[in-house]
Amino acid sequence: MELRTEHGIEIPSDVYGNNIAFACPCCGFPVLATSNAPKNIARGASPDKPVPCRRCMTKYWIETDQSCFVLHRG
Numbered sequence: 001m002e003l004r005t006e007h008g009i010e011i012p013s014d015v016y017g018n019n020i021a022f023a024c025p026c027c028g029f030p031v032l033a034t035s036n037a038p039k040n041i042a043r044g045a046s047p048d049k050p051v052p053c054r055r056c057m058t059k060y061w062i063e064t065d066q067s068c069f070v071l072h073r074g
């Protein structure tokens, strides 16, 4: 599945199972998030478990749509 923004713009990503690697849209630094993972290991899978970019600290989480992953920015 592809990773897209809330506005439907595709973000280059590497998706493997529940793991989603992408370049931070703000600064380009690599970010690794998970989707549909158990809460205790979830990383960027919901608004209360966001993953911060390690360079610019923008927070992200990913939700699963019918046909793609949607990247949200916190």
Ligand SMILES: [Zn+2]
Pocket (backbone or CB within 6 Å): 024, 025, 026, 027, 028, 029, 053, 054, 055, 056, 057, 058
């Ligand atoms: Zn960043």
